[in-house]
Amino acid sequence: MxxxxxxxxxxxxxxxxxxxxxxxxxxxxxxxxxxxxxxxxxxxxxxxxxxxxxxxxxxxxxxxxxxxxxxxxxxxxxxxxxxxxxxxxxxxxxxxxxxxxxxxxxxxxxxxxxxxxxxxxxxxxxxxxxxxxxxxxxxxxxxxxxxxxxxxxxxxxxxxxxxHPLASDIPLEPNTNQAREKLEQQLKIPRHSFDGVVIAVLPGSRSSEIELIAPVFFDTMQLLSKKLKGQKLHFLIPIATPRLRAPLESLLLKAKMHNPDIDIHLLDGMADEVLEASDVVLIASGTATLQAALWKKPMVISYKVPWLTAQIMKRQGYLPYVGLPNILCGEFVVPELLQDDATPEKLANAIQDWLEHPNQVAELKSRFTQMHETLRxxxxxxxxxxxxxxxxxxxxxxxxx
The missing domain is CATH 3.40.50.2000 (Glycogen Phosphorylase B;)
Structure with a gap:
């Protein structure tokens, strides 16, 4: 055998x-x-x-x-x-x-x-x-x-x-409406509940990432809700592993205490469905950024690590970017806000910038389609x-x- x-x-x-x-x-x-x-x-x-x-x-x-x-x-x-x-x-x-x-x-x-x-x-x-x-x-x-x-x-x-296996698993053309309907069924909420702007929020798959970057992402969601008051915002967070549910639920509870009307949904797994359903993505640096690119989504990449880790990595790095979409494209096609730049204000502004510039989104989708075909x-x-x-x-x- x-x-x-x-x-x-x-x-x-x-x-x-x-x-x-x-x-x-x-x-x-x-x-x-x-x-x-x-x-x-x-x-x-x-x-x-x-x-x-x-x-x-x-x-x-x-x-x-x-x-x-x-x-x-x-x-x-x-x-x-x-x-x-x-x-x-x-x-x-x-x-x-x-x-x-x-x-x-x-x-x-x-x-x-x-x-x-x-x-x-x-x-x-x-x-x-x-x-x-x-x-x-x-x-x-x-x-x-x-x-x-x-x-x-x-x-x-x-x-x-x-x-890259993800390039074969993910279709060249996303079906955003179908993905939204699937998520509505999963959450047992009425159809068309996700009419409006859907923002996927992926704070990482490790406990250390949830500890360092997830609170900043939740503050960013609060800020976006204030900045874009006239729009119906839906925030979807796929939970990478079961052990991350408790800390994310704790952050959600705090968010609801500050703003009971904020629409945030936690889903077990379903990262692909969440990304396909989204208009824009707020995401921690890692493999998931490539996943988001293959779904042709505009994104804002962020990350925080302990200060000493950041100093060591900075000295050993050769490239000016850390996100896989930027590395594969050879330039900054999506913003990266890392360490001290990972503030709710800067992240919210970068998300808002994508929502207000559909022509740039269209150009990015074309670039990501070319990347997808190469990796397939x-x-x-x-x-x-x-x-x-x-x-x-x-x-x-x-x-x-």
């Missing part, structure tokens, strides 16, 4: 890997494939056995990682011990989470286990010296952005462009084929060393 070990460290990795596992189930040679390691609900729904909680790895930034370090190191030790002994797989697939996965991949490769890494670390944005570590740790990098393979070719690292590949199938081929080669080598 073929064996695949894989590790996704956060919800975005779970989202990326699920189509891969689904595609693997369709490959005849992979019949009976055993998949185990660390993954989220989407991967588990495709038959994966998650032996450790993904939440242990879901941290962002140096300060947060240091606080979580003992738990991460313990998990890493247990994982490597398992995979080099009784749980030895035919191949290891690391999904993003480079600070964790590259170390694991290095040790497994030394132990003779083939390693693949899905999602190139952002060596083109910061910490470019990591390419040496990647070369030592990974047999092949599976790149989700087209310009990355050239960087690996120059460094002598095998790589394959597989496209049968990603799940391409990654599954790379995994299946690696397993096949590894098994042949064991038979004919």
């Amino acid at each position: 073929p064996k695949l070990a894989c590790v996704a460290g956060e919800p975005s990795g779970d989202l990326l890997a699920a189509p891969v596992l689904s595609a693997l189930n369709q490959i005849p040679d992979m019949a009976g494939l055993e998949v185990y390691g660390i993954g989220g609900p989407r991967m588990q729904a495709e038959g994966m056995r998650s032996n450790w909680p993904m939440e242990t790895l879901s941290v962002r930034g140096y300060v947060e990682a240091i606080q979580q370090l003992p738990a991460i190191l313990k998990l890493r030790k247990e994982l490597i011990q398992n995979l080099t002994h009784e749980g030895r797989p035919d191949v290891y697939l690391g999904i993003d989470a480079p600070d964790f996965n590259l170390g694991v991949e290095h040790d497994l490769r030394k132990a003779g286990i083939p390693t693949l890494h899905l999602v190139s670390p952002s060596i083109w944005a910061w910490r470019g010296n990591r390419i040496k570590k990647i070369a030592q740790a990974v047999d092949r990098v599976l790149c989700i952005f087209p310009f990355e393979t050239e960087i690996y070719d120059r460094a002598g690292v095998a790589s394959t462009y597989v496209g 590949r049968p990603t799940g199938i391409l990654v599954a084929q790379a995994v299946a081929q690696t397993i096949s080669n590894h098994r042949k080598q064991r038979v004919n060393p």
Whole structure:
């Protein structure tokens, strides 16, 4: 029975890997494939056995990682011990989470286990010296952005462009009205309740993000309600994971105390439906910004991290922007308001600016459509084929060393 070990460290990795596992189930040679390691609900729904909680790895930034370090190191030790002994797989697939996965991949490769890494670390944005570590740790990098393979070719690292799975999952043309009707049904509210301006608010998928940026987003919603009094505003917040519901409900309660009429809805998951239904998006920097771009939505990107984390990242960065839409377009096509600039006043003004300039929104949608077409590949199938081929080669080598 073929064996695949894989590790996704956060919800975005779970989202990326699920189509891969689904595609693997369709490959005849992979019949009976055993998949185990660390993954989220989407991967588990495709038959994966998650032996450790993904939440242990879901941290962002140096300060947060240091606080979580003992738990991460313990998990890493247990994982490597398992995979080099009784749980030895035919191949290891690391999904993003480079600070964790590259170390694991290095040790497994030394132990003779083939390693693949899905999602190139952002060596083109910061910490470019990591390419040496990647070369030592990974047999092949599976790149989700087209310009990355050239960087690996120059460094002598095998790589394959597989496209971004979100680009295949999300249609080229959003259906805003249909998405609104679906959300109205989900919330059990009358049809056309969302007539007016729908603003999607995505404060992140980590507890630290909710703690640092969500209060600012709620203050921004309050301010927008005052600034745009003459318009009917609806704020929709998809909750990334169940553990985030309680802190978001607490913030919602405070918002209602200040302004009982403010229309804010919390939804479990449903980020795609919320984005498709929206007119404009207020969003924390991360994979979700690409999701919003693929839904062709104007957005304002924001982020806050502890001061020390910000200083370290600033010194190691190569690009003037952090949001994926801006990185892929090579310029500021959407505003980024980070750290001290992440104030309710500036965020509200930037959201209002999109609402008052429909011509700029139309230009942005055209730009995002071009990006979508470039990223659209049968990603799940391409990654599954790379995994299946690696397993096949590894098994042949064991038979004919």
